[in-house]
Amino acid sequence: MIALALSLALVAGQDDAPTADGNAEYPARAVLEAFATACSGAENLAVAKASVEAAGWTMVPPDSDSPITRLVAFGKAEFERQAAEDGDELESELLDGGEYRTEVAGRTLYVAISGARYDTVIGHGCRVYDFEATAPIEAETLTDWAVRAPSNSQTLDGGLVKHVWNPGLKPGHMGMEVSFVPQDWPLRDQFPLSGLVIQADTVEFLDL
Amino acid sequence: MHIRAASALALMVATLASPALASVDGLWVNPEGKPTLLRAQDDDTILLKPGTRSLAEIIRGFQQLCVTTNFDKLATNIALFDNDWGFSYIPVQLETKSGEVDLGGWQADDAALLMAKDVFFSPNPQCTLTVETAERYPAYELLDAMRNALGDPDDYKTIRLPNGEVNPDFRPIWTIAEDDELGPTRIIPRSLSNGKGGYRIHITLMQFRSEVKP
Numbered sequence: 001m002i003a004l005a006l007s008l009a010l011v012a013g014q015d016d017a018p019t020a021d022g023n024a025e026y027p028a029r030a031v032l033e034a035f036a037t038a039c040s041g042a043e044n045l046a047v048a049k050a051s052v053e054a055a056g057w058t059m060v061p062p063d064s065d066s067p068i069t070r071l072v073a074f075g076k077a078e079f080e081r082q083a084a085e086d087g088d089e090l091e092s093e094l095l096d097g098g099e100y101r102t103e104v105a106g107r108t109l110y111v112a113i114s115g116a117r118y119d120t121v122i123g124h125g126c127r128v129y130d131f132e133a134t135a136p137i138e139a140e141t142l143t144d145w146a147v148r149a150p151s152n153s154q155t156l157d158g159g160l161v162k163h164v165w166n167p168g169l170k171p172g173h174m175g176m177e178v179s180f181v182p183q184d185w186p187l188r189d190q191f192p193l194s195g196l197v198i199q200a201d202t203v204e205f206l207d208l
Numbered sequence: 209m210h211i212r213a214a215s216a217l218a219l220m221v222a223t224l225a226s227p228a229l230a231s232v233d234g235l236w237v238n239p240e241g242k243p244t245l246l247r248a249q250d251d252d253t254i255l256l257k258p259g260t261r262s263l264a265e266i267i268r269g270f271q272q273l274c275v276t277t278n279f280d281k282l283a284t285n286i287a288l289f290d291n292d293w294g295f296s297y298i299p300v301q302l303e304t305k306s307g308e309v310d311l312g313g314w315q316a317d318d319a320a321l322l323m324a325k326d327v328f329f330s331p332n333p334q335c336t337l338t339v340e341t342a343e344r345y346p347a348y349e350l351l352d353a354m355r356n357a358l359g360d361p362d363d364y365k366t367i368r369l370p371n372g373e374v375n376p377d378f379r380p381i382w383t384i385a386e387d388d389e390l391g392p393t394r395i396i397p398r399s400l401s402n403g404k405g406g407y408r409i410h411i412t413l414m415q416f417r418s419e420v421k422p
Contacts, residue, residue: 043238120401148304151247166247167311167329172238174245205235205243205400207347207379208407 027105028137031130032145034104035198038111039126040170043202048113048126049098057100057111067131068099068110070192079116092118108132120206125199133195136161136180146176158185168200175201232298232313234320234338236330237412241381241396246311246329256340258406259318263353266339266409269293269319271357274335274413275384275395279325284314284335293319304328332391334414344407347399351380354397358382362394384413391416
């Protein structure tokens with residue numbers, strides 16, 4: 001995935017893309033609020049999973065066939081590959097996360113709650129996906145909703161869009177990202193992701 | 209290392225460049241009192257260098273700059289007149305729709321001081337002193353030094369498990385003030401890695417919401 005990230009960075013360029021909420025039918029606010037509710041406790045995986053379940057999301061069994069299980073399986077395989085590459089130089093482990101699904105304003109949303117430890121550093125992620133979205137959410141809509149502009153925004157060749165906020169939306173969150181991957185993204189055959197991704201990231205340092 | 213850990217599985221989406229605002233090389237704590245970063249380090253961050261301060265000196269510095277200043281940056285500026293660590297303020301302004309928020313803090317060669325009160329990223333008032341040390345001070349040495357300065361921590365009876373073994377989850381806390389409305393004010397010391405093979409002592413003063421247990 002790091003290689004993929006680099007490849008995307010290398011093809012960076014400006015490109016005007018249509019926006020999801022340019023189409024008034026896309027329920028951007030409802031989707032963003034679903035993210036805020038689901039991912040507000042990302043710094044604590046147990047709290048995050050309980051929050052998602054309390055909000056009515058349904059657990060997606062890991063062995064089911066869905067876009068979220070394919071993506072998570074891909075991510076875990078990449079993690080294992082990287083861990084094998086790191087060998088004894090970096091102790092790492094995946095933490096116990098989970099995947100869930102819900103319907104919001106006619107959209108099927110998935111959330112993946114995940115975490116990994118690298119030596120004495122732990123990273124948690126909470127990501128809401130709308131795999132079928134066909135356009136990004138407008139930056140102005142995001143700014144109004146987050147009450148501040150992104151720290152960084154990029155639109156890349158091929159219609160990839162990424163907005164980053166540091167700190168994140170909620171107290172203690174290091175970052176929030178709202179990204180869009182076009183349905184016809186050329187690398188989709190290698191990387192099972194499309195549509196909107198809204199994510200919260202946290203980091204925690206453990207004692208020596 | 210920090211960036212990589214923070215991106216754990218976040219790599220589901222391409223990780224591109226972070227914004228190029230300067231930042232202080234210190235840590236914050238999240239609402240649970242756990243050490244965290246609020247933004248990724250960037251190329252403009254001046255990294256702390258390992259220093260030779262003793263634990264007693266670090267604890268005295270924390271008491272001077274955090275405990276006596278009540279989460280007040282102006283009071284901290286005044287307290288710094290009597291401090292010879294070499295701190296200078298690094299402003300980091302964050303624009304929001306309701307005005308600017310200051311993410312900045314003070315930094316010396318081997319130490320960083322971050323403070324926040326009534327801001328969105330830390331509704332719990334907090335003051336955190338981070339000191340990079342050449343010598344490794346394990347958690348038990350830090351605990352002893354803190355006990356010398358403050359007495360036993362609130363949760364000291366949990367340092368051992370019922371079978372007599374050391375409790376690996378023991379995290380000492382000292383409650384130094386109680387407020388029925390605002391919640392308790394607590395001190396949390398930690399002995400951490402700097403993520404690059406170095407050592408850091410991190411001592412936080414934070415006002416917890418009443419219902420949150422660190």
